[in-house]
Amino acid sequence: MGTTSLTITDEAYERLKAYKTKEESFTDAILRLTGSDRDxxxxxxxxxxxxxxxxxxxxxxDELDTDLRERDLR
Structure with a gap:
């Protein structure tokens, strides 16, 4: 299996990093998140x-609950 380098923004990197588990590589995370099962x-x-x-x-x-309660009182 070959490899390909990708250029992504810092924001995209941080988002992917947040979804990646400690045990998996970025490749593993991408494959897991883009799996073909579409569950x-x-x-x-x-x-x-x-x-x-x-x-x-x-x-x-909490903010949404407070906002909704205030709307009900008006």
Whole structure:
């Protein structure tokens, strides 16, 4: 199997790095993320181990809940 070099932006690199597990190479991550099975449920939980992700989601949800409650009172 041959290899090919790709040029990607720093943003794209950081996003891919966030999806990559510690045990896999970037090639393995790309193959996993672009698998041919197209299982829509496959991505759920992919960000679970990303530092700060859970807190960011919870904060956003709290903000949305507060906003919706305020709208109901008006």
């Amino acid at each position: 829509v449920m496959k991505g759920f939980g992919a960000m679970a181990d990303v530092e700060g992700f859970r807190e960011a989601v919870e904060e956003t949800r």
